[in-house]
Amino acid sequence: MPLTPETLPRHELNGLPVRVVESDDASREGLEGRVVIETTNTLSVEVRENGESRVVMVPKSGSTFEFAITDDAADLEKGSGTASKLADTQPAAADESSAPADRAGGDAASCRGDDPSRDRHHAAGEGVAYVTVDGLRLLSRPARRTETNGDSPWQ
Amino acid sequence: MDVAAERIERLHDLARAAAADDEHDRARYYVRLARRVAERNRLTLPRTFRRFICDRCDAYLRPGRNARVRLQDGHVVITCDCGAHTRYPYGDQ
Numbered sequence: 474m475p476l477t478p479e480t481l482p483r484h485e486l487n488g489l490p491v492r493v494v495e496s497d498d499a500s501r502e503g504l505e506g507r508v509v510i511e512t513t514n515t516l517s518v519e520v521r522e523n524g525e526s527r528v529v530m531v532p533k534s535g536s537t538f539e540f541a542i543t544d545d546a547a548d549l550e551k552g553s554g555t556a557s558k559l560a561d562t563q564p565a566a567a568d569e570s571s572a573p574a575d576r577a578g579g580d581a582a583s584c585r586g587d588d589p590s591r592d593r594h595h596a597a598g599e600g601v602a603y604v605t606v607d608g609l610r611l612l613s614r615p616a617r618r619t620e621t622n623g624d625s626p627w628q
Numbered sequence: 629m630d631v632a633a634e635r636i637e638r639l640h641d642l643a644r645a646a647a648a649d650d651e652h653d654r655a656r657y658y659v660r661l662a663r664r665v666a667e668r669n670r671l672t673l674p675r676t677f678r679r680f681i682c683d684r685c686d687a688y689l690r691p692g693r694n695a696r697v698r699l700q701d702g703h704v705v706i707t708c709d710c711g712a713h714t715r716y717p718y719g720d721q
Contacts, residue, residue, distance in 0.1 A: 616664040
């Protein structure tokens with residue numbers, strides 16, 4: 474199963490371009506960068522600005538993340554500054570996701586089943602999809618997120 | 629291919645990129661995470677991945693930079709900077 478908006482909460486987050494859409498701590502809102510380290514409760518985001526990079530630790534709970542997914546994972550290794558810029562040009566779409574009332578209405582068609590209240594994606598050209606995920610969905614040990622509990626006949 | 633196998637592949641790329649940037653601790657973190665994912669999902673790491681990591685200190689090995697590769701009689705010996713040796717055979721048809 475490739476990395477899609479549906480599989481993202483179970484897939485590898487390290488290396489993905491990410492933007493902090495909303496956070497309990499206002500100073501962390503709008504951070505853009507790449508996930509470099511994941512722990513049970515936090516994501517460390519490497520922010521590159523003016524040629525220097527710093528790593529900011531963002532707690533998963535109380536934050537909403539917007540991940541950018543491109544078609545091939547190999548592409549993720551290279552810099553995708555343009556993709557992040559695209560996200561910036563759509564502040565309206567990001568704001569919508571914070572209003573729960575809007576979710577059930579017009580955007581239901583753009584959701585592919587799964588969990589419409591939490592998991593939204595809006596496509597924006599050049600094969601890049603942006604997936605907005607509530608940090609609470611990612612609260613798990615990094616190696617254990619992949620596992621699916623309860624669908625084994627032996628349990 | 630399921631999610632776990634893909635994660636391992638992505639972690640391989642990330643570890644290699646981190647090691648190339650001399651971020652060896654970060655590469656080590658990716659290697660350890662890949663090992664843990666493989667263990668939890670009962671997978672073996674791909675051979676190309678296994679041959680480039682140190683069994684003892686989990687470093688991602690870059691021959692000539694942090695690993696020595698020597699050919700001996702019928703086997704390859706890779707020595708990590710931490711001192712651990714790995715051996716594997718070659719040329720036995």
